[in-house]
Amino acid sequence: METVTMTLVQQPELYLECYSVTPDLFAGKSLAEIAELPAHEGKILWKLGDFFKFEGKSGATAAETKIVVNGNVKRMKRFGQQMTGGEIVINSDADMYVGGWMRGGKITVKGNADSFLGIAMEGGEILIEGDAQNHVGSAYRGDWRGMSGGLIRVKGKAGNDIGTAMTGGTIIIEGNAFIHVLTHAEGGTVIIKGDVEGRVGGQMVKGDAYIFGNLLYPLPGFKKIGTVEKEVDGTTYTFDQYIGDLGERKTKKKGEIIYGNIYMKI
Amino acid sequence: MPKVIENVGCPYCGCSCDDVRVTVSDDGKKVLEVENVCAIGTEIFKHGSSDHRIRSPRLRQPDGSMKDITYDEAIEWVAQHLYKAKKPLMYGFGSTNCEGQAAAARVMETAGGMLDNCATICHGPSFLAIFDNGYPTCTLGEVKNRADVIVYWGSNPAHAHPRHMSRYSIFPRGFFTGKGQKKRTIIVIDPRYTDTANVADYHLQIKQGHDYELFDAFRMVVIGHGKDLPDEVAGIKKEKILEVAEIMANARFGTTFFGMGLTHSDGRNHNIDIAISLTRDLNKVAKWTIMAMRGHYNIAGPGVVWSWTFGFPYCLDLTKKDHAHMNPGETSSVDMAMRDEVDMFINIGTDAGAHFPIPAVKQLKKHPWVTIDPSINMASEISDLHIPVCICGVDVGGIVYRMDNVPIQFRKVIDNQGLLDDETLLNRIADRLDELNAQGA
Ligand code: SF4
Numbered sequence: 232m233e234t235v236t237m238t239l240v241q242q243p244e245l246y247l248e249c250y251s252v253t254p255d256l257f258a259g260k261s262l263a264e265i266a267e268l269p270a271h272e273g274k275i276l277w278k279l280g281d282f283f284k285f286e287g288k289s290g291a292t293a294a295e296t297k298i299v300v301n302g303n304v305k306r307m308k309r310f311g312q313q314m315t316g317g318e319i320v321i322n323s324d325a326d327m328y329v330g331g332w333m334r335g336g337k338i339t340v341k342g343n344a345d346s347f348l349g350i351a352m353e354g355g356e357i358l359i360e361g362d363a364q365n366h367v368g369s370a371y372r373g374d375w376r377g378m379s380g381g382l383i384r385v386k387g388k389a390g391n392d393i394g395t396a397m398t399g400g401t402i403i404i405e406g407n408a409f410i411h412v413l414t415h416a417e418g419g420t421v422i423i424k425g426d427v428e429g430r431v432g433g434q435m436v437k438g439d440a441y442i443f444g445n446l447l448y449p450l451p452g453f454k455k456i457g458t459v460e461k462e463v464d465g466t467t468y469t470f471d472q473y474i475g476d477l478g479e480r481k482t483k484k485k486g487e488i489i490y491g492n493i494y495m496k497i
Numbered sequence: 498m499p500k501v502i503e504n505v506g507c508p509y510c511g512c513s514c515d516d517v518r519v520t521v522s523d524d525g526k527k528v529l530e531v532e533n534v535c536a537i538g539t540e541i542f543k544h545g546s547s548d549h550r551i552r553s554p555r556l557r558q559p560d561g562s563m564k565d566i567t568y569d570e571a572i573e574w575v576a577q578h579l580y581k582a583k584k585p586l587m588y589g590f591g592s593t594n595c596e597g598q599a600a601a602a603r604v605m606e607t608a609g610g611m612l613d614n615c616a617t618i619c620h621g622p623s624f625l626a627i628f629d630n631g632y633p634t635c636t637l638g639e640v641k642n643r644a645d646v647i648v649y650w651g652s653n654p655a656h657a658h659p660r661h662m663s664r665y666s667i668f669p670r671g672f673f674t675g676k677g678q679k680k681r682t683i684i685v686i687d688p689r690y691t692d693t694a695n696v697a698d699y700h701l702q703i704k705q706g707h708d709y710e711l712f713d714a715f716r717m718v719v720i721g722h723g724k725d726l727p728d729e730v731a732g733i734k735k736e737k738i739l740e741v742a743e744i745m746a747n748a749r750f751g752t753t754f755f756g757m758g759l760t761h762s763d764g765r766n767h768n769i770d771i772a773i774s775l776t777r778d779l780n781k782v783a784k785w786t787i788m789a790m791r792g793h794y795n796i797a798g799p800g801v802v803w804s805w806t807f808g809f810p811y812c813l814d815l816t817k818k819d820h821a822h823m824n825p826g827e828t829s830s831v832d833m834a835m836r837d838e839v840d841m842f843i844n845i846g847t848d849a850g851a852h853f854p855i856p857a858v859k860q861l862k863k864h865p866w867v868t869i870d871p872s873i874n875m876a877s878e879i880s881d882l883h884i885p886v887c888i889c890g891v892d893v894g895g896i897v898y899r900m901d902n903v904p905i906q907f908r909k910v911i912d913n914q915g916l917l918d919d920e921t922l923l924n925r926i927a928d929r930l931d932e933l934n935a936q937g938a
């Protein structure tokens with residue numbers, strides 16, 4: 232694996248769209264070519280080299296390329312958008328769309344990430360060491376397909392819309408979350424290790440939510456069916472199992488109705 | 498001889514009443530009398546012919562005072578600033594005709610900026626829900642002629658849409674609804690005992706912010722899981738939920754009108770989304786429709802005009818010039834203002850000064866601020882430039898879209914007395930921008 236280190240030398244006046252910062256676009260390019268890649272600040276089309284200085288070397292393919300981002304990039308969006316392999320490490324907070332539509336590889340953000348983290352993600356891994364905002368692993372507006380594969384782990388807390396319209400993959404929020412977890416989901420797993428205010432599994436067809444803390448306002452559409460032991464994130468716990476959303480349409484498999492599940496840790 | 502003009506449209510609320518009678522003075526400059534109009538509608542016509550209207554653009558001077566300038570100077574000022582800005586935002590259109598909204602689309606496409614309308618702070622969440630879940634709606638004419646069960650959920654037409662109940666929903670006698678109110682069941686779901694709740698057969702005084710749970714409960718009953726309901730949901734007793742769900746399921750034709758109570762409480766688009774899901778469920782057993790109580794007489798207009806122009810109704814990012822992008826949360830006016838993401842602001846046909854959170858206004862105020870509006874308002878008073886224009890439906894006509902997306906031709910009733918209308922003004926700004934872009938290239 233080869234590493235390109237990009238260090239911020241100029242803050243943008245507004246916000247910069249760093250859609251070019253992916254192992255896919257860096258792979259096989261010289262540092263001078265990488266510095267020529269486009270970035271938008273509003274209607275102004277800049278080059279990455281107008282804001283960053285580059286060191287190191289990129290690999291021949293995305294999978295062999297690691298990007299390290301240094302400097303405060305809190306006002307920069309779209310790191311790792313649509314990446315298929317390789318690695319990005321951001322030693323700072325980052326703005327919206329980290330790993331949006333990502334298909335493979337790994338992104339680590341050492342600080343916080345803003346909204347739309349890993350939206351419509353298909354594969355790969357995202358680790359946020361701080362907090363995330365809203366729409367984690369959700370669908371893009373109007374799209375029925377949220378996150379469909381891969382893993383998002385947020386060490387801190389998150390806002391609302393965690394895994395909206397999710398169809399597969401796993402989201403782990405180690406802190407608290409606000410409302411709307413797995414809304415409209417047709418699959419996938421969300422693990423919240425802290426508390427949730429409410430609206431877990433609303434309009435959910437299928438999917439699994441694990442809540443370790445308190446669920447302040449449970450939805451009426453979930454019914455307790457028993458107590459189970461399950462291994463979650465490497466440890467086995469006992470949970471109360473609820474099925475639902477009883478107000479939503481359901482699919483059948485081998486004559487059996489498939490429900491969405493909420494597992495409440497006891 | 499004063500002249501009487503019939504079938505005039507009222508440029509105030511989303512009812513867009515088009516049966517107003519206006520009597521104007523001999524010289525066509527004054528409104529003398531307005532009939533068939535509610536109290537707020539009367540005021541807009543009176544204001545139109547008031548002597549206090551601003552008739553010239555005003556530019557802020559270094560000492561903070563405002564100085565009258567010509568339209569030509571104002572157009573040059575706006576075009577130059579739009580040309581220089583990296584990410585200008587034009588927001589408003591609560592009180593603009595569709596012709597003006599189309600010209601605004603041309604300005605912001607040419608300028609490469611952000612274009613947004615008041616839906617961003619009212620029914621934007623409804624758009625998001627409609628994208629996700631469809632819109633089984635109808636026209637207000639169908640409600641009048643067919644509906645026997647009416648639900649007002651989180652809306653209070655008695656105050657916000659004064660003629661809604663008399664013209665379209667509760668009281669009118671229509672083709673299949675000859676007995677009017679006597680044969681209609683009215684259900685109001687609101688945490689407050691509003692004046693609308695006062696005329697309802699059922700008022701469900703829901704716990705504020707828990708509408709989503711109550712929708713879920715209604716859906717459970719319709720789908721056949723009524724027995725699994727908890728004893729109380731969102732402050733409403735199980736028996737009451739079962740009783741009201743029964744009325745809904747037995748409707749010949751039902752309509753749910755929803756307002757800010759759903760779009761302004763937690764969950765926003767999800768509250769509408771599940772309301773649409775309930776409407777779909779009810780259509781398996783009855784005939785049900787749903788409609789957003791749009792606030793202004795043509796606030797449905799920009800959604801329609803920009804959807805056919807760019808593919809999105811609001812929160813448009815036109816900075817890339819070759820494609821439009823939309824994602825509220827990122828491209829919505831208040832979010833961009835709070836994050837200090839834009840560097841010029843044009844407030845048109847609304848009052849962001851009064852409606853936006855104070856921190857958002859403070860951020861926007863750091864950059865050039867233009868207000869295009871017939872009236873003095875909070876936005877105009879903190880602007881660098883205020884450009885007065887005609888009032889649509891009073892001194893200029895035009896197409897407007899009523900809350901049910903029915904287009905209506907509004908009329909001009911008095912002389913514009915030298916004021917430019919939005920369409921002309923915006924097209925002249927776009928023409929000048931075209932020149933600047935050509936020179937720049
Ligand atoms: S109900 Fe609305 S549109 Fe009708 S007259 Fe009153 S303000 Fe005007």
